[in-house]
Amino acid sequence: MENVLDIKHLSMHFGGLKAVDQVSLTVKRREIVALIGPNGAGKTTLFNCITGIYEPTLGDIFISPPGGGQKRINGKKVNEITERGLARTFQNIRLFQNMSVLENVMIGRHCRAKAGILGAILKDKKTREEEQDIIERSYAILKKLGLDAYVNELAKNLPYGAQRRLEIARAMATDPFLLLLDEPAAGMNPQETRELDALIVRLREEENISILLIEHDMKLVMSLSDRISVMDYGQMIAEGEPAEIRQNSKVIKAYLGEDFHA
Amino acid sequence: MKHITALKNSLLISFWFMFLTFPIMVIRVNTIENVVEWRWMNMLYVGFGSFVLSFVWRYLISRKEAGVKQAAAADTPSKRLTERLLTDSAFYRPVQIMAAVFFLAFPLIFSTYQINIMTTALMYVMLGLGLNIVVGLAGLLDLGYVAFYAVGAYSYALLNHHFGLGFWAILPVGAILGALFGILLGFPVLRLRGDYLAIVTLGFGEIIRLILENWNEFSFGPSGIANIDRPGFFNIDLSLEQVTVYLYYLVIGLCLFTMVVVNRLKDSRIGRAWVALREDEIACQAMGIDKTKTKLTAFALGATWAGMAGVVFAAKTTFVNPASFTFMESAMFLSIVVLGGMGSITGVIIGAMILILTPEYLRAFSSYRMLLFGAVMVLMMVFRPQGIIAGVRRMYHFPVKQSEKGIGGS
Structure with missing residues (x-):
């Protein structure tokens, strides 16, 4: 299968600190890959490199959008990368608090629309149609994620689990081929986590997208992912299917420490 | 016990004020x-005044806090009158018509x-609505907005003085020059936010x-430029009264134009991007919005409106310096x-009316103008930080069925 995301020997240095060190990672089409590792292993830094928030020190990131052709996206601006079809959520929820739920999703459609200042002022037919299209698509996404009851609610007034889902909805609105989820289950109760599991699988099936996620909830990771990559101290220490990772001594060591004798 | 503490606090405050103003x-x-x-009597007045005021102050604060608790405890937020005035067309239509007839x-x-x-x-309504785009919607604290106002005024004054160009020819030129200066200021401050942005502007x-x-x-320095032409009206000579009325309707027209444009921008793709930028810069970029x-x-x-x-302004006063x-x-x-109220068009109109008209009609108290102004601002920030009328986001209506709540619609 084709790699939609291909990271080759990527390094990110902050002064003398190697937050990400020679990491390689691939995500294939329609695959769910989990990135795990202890706190401070460099998972979120890797995410920030992929999405353009940081410019990596060394290495290459290639993406292959469905349209064909492989492109290097190092050092591209954040919004350009989103436009190319990579969308992300944040570890600490970063919704637009004082905008309505629907508007949050409509923002996601921004890069797929064209209306300019003149269009906004004149409200010509084209702009009105585009606006209507944005509203309808956004509402459809909300419905799909079970958020349609909150349409006009301000994002900050939503319950926690719904806020997490809204972040996913907002990311989905940008029409991505690869969705990057940074700890989507953080702070969720077991019931909500199970629902999230079903939701992620459903998104993959219905939308034909690949998913790369960072997660600490092992039950979720094991049941959900096709492949798992494990990071520790900025390095990739293991990669493989859930069953292999479960047995990997390096992974156990990273999580439980050197002195662990089972 | 509670009353004794309150009494003690108020006494302390009154002593402190007596000492300060001594x-x-x-x-x-x-x-x-x-x-x-x-003048020992003055000290007594200060002491008594601050004693009473501290009581009033504490009472208002406690009422405000009780109000907050109530709102948090209530299941559905109760629709207040101001809210209904803004959202319910049966309420705001008559008000709008009355305002239109009045003006x-x-x-x-x-x-x-x-x-x-x-x-x-x-x-000032026009200026307020223009600044509302920058401060209220995009959340960029701009303390140098007067610069664009000056650019507009001087572009008319200078072009009229040197080339004799008329008002209607310069109006769009002033707008474009304002916008250009806006971009000129925008470039160096792209990376700045909050306090830093405020200082640079x-x-x-x-x-x-x-x-x-x-x-x-x-620019002819501090002496300024005098004898600027008033706006022309089909080459007809107007008397001073007629010009005043003409200018009034002209400004009404421009105000309406501003309101329509700002209102449309607010709920457009561009306006949403501004609000998103205000709310969270990183998330905004991650959603594919070009920050620059x-x-x-x-x-x-x-800056265009300024x-x-x-x-x-130049045409009205016929003199700029x-x-x-x-x-x-x-x-x-x-x-x-x-x-x-940031982000609210109605709020800005009311704000401009209050802040510009009150000093004109309360000339008797003109020596206390800044004192009252400051006091009003402080009270506003304590008791109603969102402004007279808070900006509301547009509501979208869909045929929602309560029964079909998707997964986990908690």
Whole structure:
């Protein structure tokens, strides 16, 4: 299968600190890959490199959008990368608090629309149609994620689990081929986590997208992912299917420490 | 016990104020007769006044906190009257029609003096709405907005002085020049936010004023430019009263134009991007919004209205000099936006009316103007930080069925 995301020997240095060190990672089409590792292993830094928030020190990131052709996206601006079809959520929820739920999703459609200042002022037919299209698509996404009851609610007034889902909805609105989820289950109760599991699988099936996620909830990771990559101290220490990772001594060591004798 | 503590606090406060005001309120040195007057009665007034005020203050604070708790405890937020006035068309239509009739009939009823004051107030409405784009929607604290106002005013003054160009020719030129200066300011401050942005824009406002004051060959320095033409009306000579009325309707027209444009921008793709930028810069970029473009359009479109208002200002007063464009003006524009309610068009209109008209009609208290102004601002920030009318987001309506709540619609 084709790699939609291909990271080759990527390094990110902050002064003398190697937050990400020679990491390689691939995500294939329609695959769910989990990135795990202890706190401070460099998972979120890797995410920030992929999405353009940081410019990596060394290495290459290639993406292959469905349209064909492989492109290097190092050092591209954040919004350009989103436009190319990579969308992300944040570890600490970063919704637009004082905008309505629907508007949050409509923002996601921004890069797929064209209306300019003149269009906004004149409200010509084209702009009105585009606006209507944005509203309808956004509402459809909300419905799909079970958020349609909150349409006009301000994002900050939503319950926690719904806020997490809204972040996913907002990311989905940008029409991505690869969705990057940074700890989507953080702070969720077991019931909500199970629902999230079903939701992620459903998104993959219905939308034909690949998913790369960072997660600490092992039950979720094991049941959900096709492949798992494990990071520790900025390095990739293991990669493989859930069953292999479960047995990997390096992974156990990273999580439980050197002195662990089972 | 609670009352005794309150009493103790108030006593403490009154003593503290008596001590603080002692040198200015009690002692007076009479240099003519070389005696020191001790005005002990003043100290008593200060003590009693602060004692009572501290009680009132504490009562209001406790009421406010109780209100907050109540709102948090209530299941569905109760719709207050102000909210209904804004969202329910049965409420706001009659108000709108009444306002429209009032403003249209204004010159027929009131004197030239009143019309002049109202024209000024309406100009501030325009300026407030323009600044509202930058501060209220895009969340970029701009303390140098007066610079664009000056650019508009001087572009009309200079082009009229040198080339004899008329008002209608310069109005769009002023708008475009305003926008260009907006972009000029926008570029260096792209990376700045909050306090840093405020300081740089403040500096920018001062730079423009200082250039106008000192570059004599270009702007005629502090003496300014006089005898600027009033707006023409199909080459008909108008008397002073007629010109005043004409200018009034002209400004009403421009105000309506501003309101329509700002209202449309607010709920458009561009307006949403501004609000998103205000809410969270990183998330906004991660959702595919070009930060640079969005910031620059906010600065440019905000400055456009200041440029236009500047042209109107020059045409109205027929005289411009740098003294009209001090930081005080910028502070005034910002106060209008903050007092009225950031992001709310109605709020800004009300804010401008209050802040511009009240000082005109309360001339008797003019020596206390700044004191009252400051007090009102402090009270506003404590008791209603969102402004007189808070900005509301647009509601979208769909045929929602309560039964079909998707997964986990908790």
